[in-house]
Amino acid sequence: MGRVRADATRNLERVLSTGARMLADDPSATIAAIAVAAGVDRRTVYRRFASREDLMAAVYGARYDAVEKAIEAARLREAPVEVALHRYVEGIIAVNRKWPVETSRMLREETLHERRRGLIDEVDAFLRRATDEGLLRSDLPPGWVATILPPLLVHAAEDLSELSAAQAADVVVDTLLRGVGRTARS
Amino acid sequence: MGRVRADATRNLERVLSTGARMLADDPSATIAAIAVAAGVDRRTVYRRFASREDLMAAVYGARYDAVEKAIEAARLREAPVEVALHRYVEGIIAVNRKWPVETSRMLREETLHERRRGLIDEVDAFLRRATDEGLLRSDLPPGWVATILPPLLVHAAEDLSELSAAQAADVVVDTLLRGVGRTARS
């Protein structure tokens, strides 16, 4: 009852996907557990990925690929700030749903630091532009928006699960810009 | 060079404190690593805590004690909503600094579910009151504010480290209610 060739690419995909889910849920998830959840033999995982580290790197890489695509699609440098912001938020929410990773663990990965740096710079530059063009307040601690945005998108992806990515983005952008307070105070 | 009695309580305190830090930073941190960081022998940790689980339970318990105190001090049921909100935010930020725990791991702890439930209900009730009294918008997905508040406080505690808890609370409450957008859009 050995399956084969056509499933080869499919298996790899499933290991990556379920691996991402499991590792996000519990970073110390066993390779065996991931293999079972992916409906694949543990040995197969090791045939594709040299080590545990290698699998995690692949998962993180897949996520970063998706993030890069989302950022490109948002056209953060050229598009009108409101449009770019919404597209970015929507894109990252979708990424967080397809590639949910435990962020704090990922940040420790040395090999991704340079890549990460590039993406962060991109977003920071955008947020500066948004501030300069009057979309965002300029009286907040520097980096504050950049700090709260990612976790906001993580929780939006998880807890607004009944909404589409676009609808969730509506909520996020709205509450981000206008806040959850009813009336503007002072 | 064996130290003793007076340090006994101090040692326990240090193990708990550094244990919280380390486990927050990496939930799979070794008991040995925690012991070293606390300047204590590994055996001593096991003398105080029957098992790894026991230590984590103690850490979570210490955090929950602090959270309960903060909620009590905020007087969520009686105090004016603006005041209560600010005191709650400030209190939880302080707790997050003194007892930083990896939240997602903690939520899985069965033994704390009932206790957690009580605290959640308390906060939920307060948020409802705040909505009824007109402080918060009522056109948002149910539970949305309750969802984004905790992670917001976590990141405020970490990334606004140069600000006092009270100052950080100012920022959080302000951005939470008014948002980070410059002008109110229709």
Place this chain on the structure above:
DNA sequence: CCTAACTGCCTCATCAATGTAGCACTTATA
């Protein structure tokens, strides 16, 4: 002063997870 409470250090058994190896079997592809 002397006993009881602790601690540090060394050791040891146990167990779970990692990573490898080899064999039998199935299917795409040339």
Place this chain on the structure above:
DNA sequence: TATAAGTGCTACATTGATGAGGCAGTTAGG
């Protein structure tokens, strides 16, 4: 149809963390 790629399954060695035992030494409290 034959070959090669890929999988499942059943071991196996290794490593690292857990938890416990024992002993000498130090100090608070009677």
